[in-house]
Amino acid sequence: MKHTPIRQVLSSETSLPDICVMGWVRTRRTGRDVSFLEINDGSCLASLQVVVDAGLPFHGDVARITTGSGLAVTGDLIPSPASGQAFELKAREIHVFQKAPESYPLQKKRHSDEFLRSIAHIRPRTNKYGAMFRIRSELAFATHHYYREKGFHFLHAPILTGSDCEGAGELFSVVTEEKGQEFFGRPAHLSVSGQLSAEMFALALGRVYTFGPTFRAENSHTSRHAAEFWMVEPEMAFADLGDAMDLAEEYLKFLVVWLRENGREDLELFTRFVDKDLAGVLECIQKERFARVSYTEAVDMLLHSGKTFEFPVAWGKDLQSEHERFLAESLFRKPVILYDYPKEIKPFYMRLNDDGKTVAAMDLLVPRIGELMGGSQREEREDVLYERMTAQGLSAEKYGWYLESRRWGSVPHAGFGMGFERLLMLVTGVGNIRDVIPFPRTPGNIDF
Amino acid sequence: MKHTPIRQVLSSETSLPDICVMGWVRTRRTGRDVSFLEINDGSCLASLQVVVDAGLPFHGDVARITTGSGLAVTGDLIPSPASGQAFELKAREIHVFQKAPESYPLQKKRHSDEFLRSIAHIRPRTNKYGAMFRIRSELAFATHHYYREKGFHFLHAPILTGSDCEGAGELFSVVTEEKGQEFFGRPAHLSVSGQLSAEMFALALGRVYTFGPTFRAENSHTSRHAAEFWMVEPEMAFADLGDAMDLAEEYLKFLVVWLRENGREDLELFTRFVDKDLAGVLECIQKERFARVSYTEAVDMLLHSGKTFEFPVAWGKDLQSEHERFLAESLFRKPVILYDYPKEIKPFYMRLNDDGKTVAAMDLLVPRIGELMGGSQREEREDVLYERMTAQGLSAEKYGWYLESRRWGSVPHAGFGMGFERLLMLVTGVGNIRDVIPFPRTPGNIDF
Numbered sequence: 001m002k003h004t005p006i007r008q009v010l011s012s013e014t015s016l017p018d019i020c021v022m023g024w025v026r027t028r029r030t031g032r033d034v035s036f037l038e039i040n041d042g043s044c045l046a047s048l049q050v051v052v053d054a055g056l057p058f059h060g061d062v063a064r065i066t067t068g069s070g071l072a073v074t075g076d077l078i079p080s081p082a083s084g085q086a087f088e089l090k091a092r093e094i095h096v097f098q099k100a101p102e103s104y105p106l107q108k109k110r111h112s113d114e115f116l117r118s119i120a121h122i123r124p125r126t127n128k129y130g131a132m133f134r135i136r137s138e139l140a141f142a143t144h145h146y147y148r149e150k151g152f153h154f155l156h157a158p159i160l161t162g163s164d165c166e167g168a169g170e171l172f173s174v175v176t177e178e179k180g181q182e183f184f185g186r187p188a189h190l191s192v193s194g195q196l197s198a199e200m201f202a203l204a205l206g207r208v209y210t211f212g213p214t215f216r217a218e219n220s221h222t223s224r225h226a227a228e229f230w231m232v233e234p235e236m237a238f239a240d241l242g243d244a245m246d247l248a249e250e251y252l253k254f255l256v257v258w259l260r261e262n263g264r265e266d267l268e269l270f271t272r273f274v275d276k277d278l279a280g281v282l283e284c285i286q287k288e289r290f291a292r293v294s295y296t297e298a299v300d301m302l303l304h305s306g307k308t309f310e311f312p313v314a315w316g317k318d319l320q321s322e323h324e325r326f327l328a329e330s331l332f333r334k335p336v337i338l339y340d341y342p343k344e345i346k347p348f349y350m351r352l353n354d355d356g357k358t359v360a361a362m363d364l365l366v367p368r369i370g371e372l373m374g375g376s377q378r379e380e381r382e383d384v385l386y387e388r389m390t391a392q393g394l395s396a397e398k399y400g401w402y403l404e405s406r407r408w409g410s411v412p413h414a415g416f417g418m419g420f421e422r423l424l425m426l427v428t429g430v431g432n433i434r435d436v437i438p439f440p441r442t443p444g445n446i447d448f
Numbered sequence: 449m450k451h452t453p454i455r456q457v458l459s460s461e462t463s464l465p466d467i468c469v470m471g472w473v474r475t476r477r478t479g480r481d482v483s484f485l486e487i488n489d490g491s492c493l494a495s496l497q498v499v500v501d502a503g504l505p506f507h508g509d510v511a512r513i514t515t516g517s518g519l520a521v522t523g524d525l526i527p528s529p530a531s532g533q534a535f536e537l538k539a540r541e542i543h544v545f546q547k548a549p550e551s552y553p554l555q556k557k558r559h560s561d562e563f564l565r566s567i568a569h570i571r572p573r574t575n576k577y578g579a580m581f582r583i584r585s586e587l588a589f590a591t592h593h594y595y596r597e598k599g600f601h602f603l604h605a606p607i608l609t610g611s612d613c614e615g616a617g618e619l620f621s622v623v624t625e626e627k628g629q630e631f632f633g634r635p636a637h638l639s640v641s642g643q644l645s646a647e648m649f650a651l652a653l654g655r656v657y658t659f660g661p662t663f664r665a666e667n668s669h670t671s672r673h674a675a676e677f678w679m680v681e682p683e684m685a686f687a688d689l690g691d692a693m694d695l696a697e698e699y700l701k702f703l704v705v706w707l708r709e710n711g712r713e714d715l716e717l718f719t720r721f722v723d724k725d726l727a728g729v730l731e732c733i734q735k736e737r738f739a740r741v742s743y744t745e746a747v748d749m750l751l752h753s754g755k756t757f758e759f760p761v762a763w764g765k766d767l768q769s770e771h772e773r774f775l776a777e778s779l780f781r782k783p784v785i786l787y788d789y790p791k792e793i794k795p796f797y798m799r800l801n802d803d804g805k806t807v808a809a810m811d812l813l814v815p816r817i818g819e820l821m822g823g824s825q826r827e828e829r830e831d832v833l834y835e836r837m838t839a840q841g842l843s844a845e846k847y848g849w850y851l852e853s854r855r856w857g858s859v860p861h862a863g864f865g866m867g868f869e870r871l872l873m874l875v876t877g878v879g880n881i882r883d884v885i886p887f888p889r890t891p892g893n894i895d896f
Contacts, residue, residue, distance in 0.1 A: 001686050001860065005599050005654065022686040023654075024857045041685070042653035043599055070859035072686070098828075098858040105856070121849045122856065124652035133653065137601040144592050151453050151491055153585040158887040159607070159661045160620075160676050162894045172608075172622045172631075174638065176665045183620075183665055183675070184894035190622065197887060197896070204572035205490035205581065206453065206471075212661065213607045217624045217631055227631070228608050237489070238449050238470040238520070380546075401569045401896055408553070408570065409472045410546040411518035412449065439606040439645060446610045446632035448645070448849055 001072075007043035009077060012087065016077035021048060021089060024070050024125065025100075027108055030063045037065065039073065039089075042124075045131050045265045049080065049088040058094055067107055068100030068125075113435055120439050121448050128273070131266035132436060135259065136424055138266075142258040143211060143232055146251060152207040152234060157194025159213065162186060163398065170217040172227075190215035193417060195349075196402055198235035199378060202413050203405055209234040211420075219443050223432040226421065228441040235415030241351075241360040241377040244414040245337050248364050248373050249290045251418075252335070256286045259427055267427075275429025281367055282427065288334040295319075295341045295358070301331055318345045324363070324370035335372075336365045348388040350376035362416065369426050375416020382406035449520075455491035457525060460535065464525035469496060469537060472518050472573065473548075475556055478511045485513065487521065487537075490572075493579050493713050497528065497536040506542055515555055516548030516573075561883055568887050569896050576721070579714035580884060583707065584872055586714075590706040591659060591680055594699060600655040600682060605642025607661065610634060611846065618665040620675075638663035641865060643797075644850055646683035647826060650861050651853055657682040659868075667891050671880040672769075674869065676889040683863035689799075689808040689825040692862040693785050696812050696821050697738045699866075700783070704734045707875055715875070723877025729815055730875065732782050739784040743767075743806070746786050749779055766793045772811070772818035783820075784813045796836040798824035810864065817874050823864020830854035 003022040023041030033054050038047040050073050052062045065071070072095040080088035105111075105119055106126060116123040123129040144154065160174055162184070172190040176183045194210035201208040210233045218225060234251075236243060259267055260282065271278045293301070302313045302323055307330075311320040319338075328336050340353060341361040350359035360377035379385040385406055389396055396403060424436040434440040439448045451470040471489030481502050486495040498521050500510045513519070520543040528536035553559075553567055554574060564571040571577040592602065608622055610632070620638040624631045642658035649656040658681045666673060682699075684691060707715055708730065719726045741749070750761045750771055755778075759768045767786075776784050788801060789809040798807035808825035827833040833854055837844055844851060872884040882888040887896045 001688055001691060003686055007599065022859070024859075042601075043655070068857040070857040097860065098854075100857045101855065103855075119849075121648040121853060122652075124649055125857075130652060133603070133649065134601055136604070137596075137656075140602050140604075141592055141596050144589055148585075148589050151455065153490075153582055154588050155581070156584070156588075156661070156678055156886055158676060158889060158896075160663070160889045160894060162896075170624070172624060174620045174622055176618070176620060183667075183891060184889070185892040186894065188894050200569040200896070201572055201581065201886065204570075205578060207491070208585075213604070215608075219631075228606060230604055237518075238451055240449055243449060405569060406546075407549065407551075409516040409518040409548045409573075411470070411472075412545065438604055438649065441606060441608045441632070443631060444633045446608060446634065446636050448606075448610075448648070 003072065005043040006039065006041045006046070006048045009048055009089070010044065010046055010087070012077060015079065015087070018074070019077055019089070020072060020074045021050075022070075022072045023048070025065055025067055027067065028062070028065055035059065035062050037062070037073075039071070042130060045127060045134075045269060049082070049085055050075070050091050051088050052091045052094070056091065061096070062094060064099075065096065066100045066102065066104065068104035070097040071095060072097070113432065117434055117440075124438070127269060129435075131269045132424070132428060132430070133438060134266050135263050135428065136436065138263045139255055139259060139423065139427070140211070140420070142255055142262070145258075146254050147209045147234060150207070152209045153201070153205045155194070155198055155201050155208045155210050157191065157197040157210040157212055157233075159191050160184070160188050161191045162188060163196065170219075172215050172217045192216060193231065194233050195235065195415065195417065198233050198415060199402075199413065200405055202235040202237045202415070203409070203411065206238070207234070207236050221443060223434070226433050226437060226440050226442055229433070229437070230420040231417050232420055233415060233417040235413065237411055237413045239377075239414040240412055241339060241362060241414055244375045244377065244416050245292060245339065245362055248337065248362070248375065248416055249335075252364070252372070253286055255423065256282050256427065260286075270428040270430070278429045284334050285366070290364070291332045291334060291336040293336065293338060295338050298327060298336075298338050302326065305331065316342045316344060321370040324365040325367065328365045328370070329367045333367075335367075338363050338365065343388075346376070348392045348394060349378050349385070351379045352384055352388065360414075364416075366426055368429075369422050372422050372426060373416045373418040375414065377412065377414040380406055380410045380412050382410065451520065453491040454487065454489045454494070454496045457496055457537070458492065458494055458535070460525060463527065463535070466522070467525055467537070468520060468522045469498075470518070470520045471496070473513055473515055475515065476510070476513055483507065483510050485510070485521075487519070490578055493575060493582075493717060497530070497533055498523070498539050499536050500539045500542070504539070509544070510542060512547075513544065514548045514550065514552065516552035518545040519543060520545070561880065565882055565888070572886070575717060577883075579717045580872070580876060580878070581886060582714050583711050583876065584884065586711045587703055587707060587871065587875070588659070588868075590703050590710070593706075594702050595657045595682060598655070600657045601649070601653045603642070603646055603649050603656045603658050605639065605645040605658040605660055605681075607639050608632070608636050609639045610636060611644065618667075620663050620665045640664060641679065642681050643683065643863065643865065646681050646863060647850075647861065648853055650683040650685045650863070651857070651859065654686070655682070655684050669891060671882070674881050674885060674888050674890055677881070677885070678868040679865050680868055681863060681865040683861065685859055685861045687825075687862040688860055689787060689810060689862055692823045692825065692864050693740060693787065693810055696785065696810070696823065696864055697783075700812070700820070701734055703871065704730050704875065708734075718876040718878070726877045729877075733814070736782040738812070739780045739782060741784065741786060743786050743789045746775060746784075750774070753779065764790045764792060769818040772813040773815065776813045776818070777815045781815075783815075786811050786813065791836075794824070796840045796842060797826050797833070799827045800832055800836065808862075812864075814874055816877075817870050820870050820874060821864045821866040823862065825860065825862040828854055828858045828860050830858065
């Protein structure tokens, strides 16, 4: 069905005779001499103005067209006398695919995010959610582009897994209808991270990254937790913690620059209507050199900040979101990378530092979000890894294959993970994770 | 840890003084005057030849280096006197990260695919599987690149779902440890397709595609079935069956051209060692206009072919793989798109044709594989959709949101799905799906 995307029409610098556009009616204004239709086809945020002269035989039908209706318009793109648009489409023919009934839920008024969540199958037709999901698409592409340019190979890490990367955590189990018989011969879970797989492939292909769904069966009802979310996990052989920090900083800067160049119009919606300070946050990420301080220094700074926190700060304790945000928002006023965390609060696979007390871990903290990325240099020494595994109660037998990677050509390697939804919240200013996921899954919610 | 990827080193057209390379030893040859090491770092198929003069203080250590060991070599890239390579690295310094023990499983000899499957965490270090997973990465990128250029937005369709797109099929159920209480308030499954979500987003953003993992709990022990596999599913608003066929053909041709341009070296391994006819198959896909015949014509052709099949052919029955392959391999000798299938053998969402007997479905059949893609124009008429849903025993209540999309601005739309693993089998000639997936999941297999 030959037609020109509105994005392409609107980027035209000249009149275009005899084009066909297909889309949905956003608004209609009917006058005595002329009617106006705003048509949107989702290819971009902006709608195209269609002008229908009252003299045309179908003008009467146009006067009854409803918001949400799908139609095809043939006509000429001509200079528009109205301000705010260079061109408009002068209709010669209109075909209505289907007239939307008056019950169409997206009538011209502001709708709450809560209401729109209840019609997640319809909300991408609004300006805000259309922009959101175009940005999501654009940043996913930017991710693939970035890593490919840097020589990384994309890895499809398995979703069904017999292991649990973090050594703990709330897992979904996967079963089949046939009771009493396990499909895989043993318990299967949904992956919480592709890291262990990525390590195996980095030790073969040098540099790899995963970008796939991960799952947590956490019964959290916060605006920051979802049961299903996407993670990006790069992993590099022949790399140490410093390389991981460099990559994390460069990657985030790249994403922001890319979005400002390739998603300008959609991004502007969020800078104007969602978060007035957004442009400043993005500018800061793009321009400022990220701070880098050790966990130990950061704890000192928090203790001497004079600020009272809900959760007390102490060396050896995990930092809470309030601490992380205070560091990024108030103390440094820019992204901060913390490194060298106490080994007790980090997973077994992180490399033990020479002090015997800390591991070569890093967390990238950003304003508003707190932790955006977390990673480490991995423990490449088989004996040390074995000790840390067993100390954390993991079965060396079950992870035999993982240990083997430290026996057969072990080399230093490092990587990190980034929650893709947190990135989207950061760059759009949207505060609820449910509003950056096409069909969010949280406790009690699996509609659509 | 500063070093130059071997891919970059090997593409140099000049000598390079003082470079550092890190990788793993593939082979070592020790002579009286000089030793040679072949080093591979996974950045490309080819290894780099390192030359170590016997006069160097560490030459004795080099003579004891084992296959699989990880090391760093510093030296000068100089013209090589040997044939088959333009340059070699003259070592000045060598650091061994870890010496692999003699038990390292990838000693220099041919290993069977069966054996390599049992060490899936190690097999990407072989030439064949390194090449396979670089090709997998490259074709994933080509997919994102292609759809973005065509104005499609990438959609992360949900993996956890309350519905079952095909209206049947073997589903994995997802549960949590807390017995007697459902995390989502009702039964949850792993998605078998992102299509229904993609339709909702195509009806908002115009053109979208999914690329994510899908799951079938089928107890099949064939070389073509896996419990977890990745699918690409484009969906277009304002499109009919012809548009879907055009897109399918163009997309497949694009992938083949891309791979021949961007994965030449890896692809050559498969043309040389796996499938002697592969180059011809790819050339045919790239150059030939795909055949397009209706299901009815195809059944006629099969009935009159004189060929005896294991499964009898009859109008109204599903075609088997043997029929599909015979069409593509023997009758047309090129890819074939079949369209307009009997409605009884296709899902409810496919658009009913005016004959009342067939639906606007299409399957793309290719040599060796049979069905590579399957799609349709979708039923956009709410009343017809409702009838077909209930006729196939689906709950109109459960799919109320899906029906709503046909009430609120319904427009013609179409799309298809492609099994990414089948694509990989097609372009590499590899016959077993387990050998194109990083960590394959099949009944009884969930190691690693």
